Amino acid sequence: MHRLILILLILLPSLSHASETRLVTLPSGDEMTLRIVNARESENQLLLGFPCDQGMREVELHLSESIASQGVDVWMADLLGSHFLPAQPSSMRGLTGEEVLTVIEDAYEHSGKQVYLITAGFGAIPVLRGAKAWVDKYQGTAQEQALGGVILLYPELHASEPEPGVDLEYLPIADQTSVPVYILQPELTPARWWLDQLKAHLESGGAKVTIDILPKVRGYFFLRPNATAHEKSVSQVLPRIVVNALHRMNAEQE
Numbered sequence: 001m002h003r004l005i006l007i008l009l010i011l012l013p014s015l016s017h018a019s020e021t022r023l024v025t026l027p028s029g030d031e032m033t034l035r036i037v038n039a040r041e042s043e044n045q046l047l048l049g050f051p052c053d054q055g056m057r058e059v060e061l062h063l064s065e066s067i068a069s070q071g072v073d074v075w076m077a078d079l080l081g082s083h084f085l086p087a088q089p090s091s092m093r094g095l096t097g098e099e100v101l102t103v104i105e106d107a108y109e110h111s112g113k114q115v116y117l118i119t120a121g122f123g124a125i126p127v128l129r130g131a132k133a134w135v136d137k138y139q140g141t142a143q144e145q146a147l148g149g150v151i152l153l154y155p156e157l158h159a160s161e162p163e164p165g166v167d168l169e170y171l172p173i174a175d176q177t178s179v180p181v182y183i184l185q186p187e188l189t190p191a192r193w194w195l196d197q198l199k200a201h202l203e204s205g206g207a208k209v210t211i212d213i214l215p216k217v218r219g220y221f222f223l224r225p226n227a228t229a230h231e232k233s234v235s236q237v238l239p240r241i242v243v244n245a246l247h248r249m250n251a252e253q254e
Contacts, residue, residue: 019065024077024106027098032082034103035061036075037068045148045250046113047242048103049076052092052121052153052220059223066239072246073111077103079126089156092122093171100130101137108146116246117150121220124155128173128181135178149180149249151242154189154219157198168194170201178206180252182245185211189219210248214241 022034047067051060064074079099085091100117107115119127131150138144159169181202185192192213199209214221214234221227222235234241 024103026082026102030082032077034075034077037064038073039068039071041071042073043071044113045246046073046075046107046111046115047246048107048115048117049074050079050119050123050127052119052123063239067243070239070243072243075107089122092125095126097126097129097133100126101133104130104134104147114146114148116148118242120153122156124152124157125171125173128177131179132173132176147179148253149182151182151245153184154186154191155183168197174198174201176205177202180208180249182249183211184214184241184245186214186217186219186221188217
């Protein structure tokens with residue numbers, strides 16, 4: 001397990017990037033609006049983001065602009081909003097991942113770039129299901145490698161809420177994931193102590209798992225109205241942390 005000992009405290013440049021929208025038709029027939037932020041000089045990787053169970057907020061849009069300022073194109077897809085689902089964990093548990101697969105295909109087809117997925121909290125459930133659907137559909141073909149991996153912030157993959165003295169049970173997708181997974185886990189969360197178990201489940205499906213601990217922050221730290229001064233400083237460098245994770249995953253595949 002890897003640990004982030006030092007957090008870069010250099011503020012990211014506040015650059016404004018022109019964004020555009022794109023409509024994608026989902027298997028259900030509904031349409032999803034994607035928000036696309038293109039970097040001025042982009043790399044050959046594309047970051048496809050899915051908001052957590054809190055739904056799409058302004059903070060995700062700001063983070064996407066900050067990531068684009070570092071040379072990575074960002075597409076944002078609002079899974080809950082496209083189905084008018086309430087922002088809660090049960091909504092994420094009910095999504096099959098078909099929407100995620102459709103958006104991955106669209107992003108790859110129209111960009112030609114290797115796609116990396118990112119989400120937080122219970123968003124990990126449909127995102128990993130979508131990654132599995134991609135592997136199932138394209139395994140053994142050249143297109144399989146177009147999905148480079150998944151970055152997860154404080155993933156919530158348990159089947160029900162934890163109870164004292166009861167072993168945590170994970171949803172089946174935790175054992176069915178084979179793409180590389182990079183976990184960014186806040187230190188001040190109960191899930192911190194279940195990471196070894198989660199890592200074992202993910203690796204049982206063939207996933208290469210990397211874990212970095214974000215010191216002295218809580219889950220959902222970048223969304224909290226009562227964030228501490230330290231949590232605010234980590235939020236400011238979170239885009240850089242994400243891009244570093246993406247670069248590391250990409251380097252390990254070369």
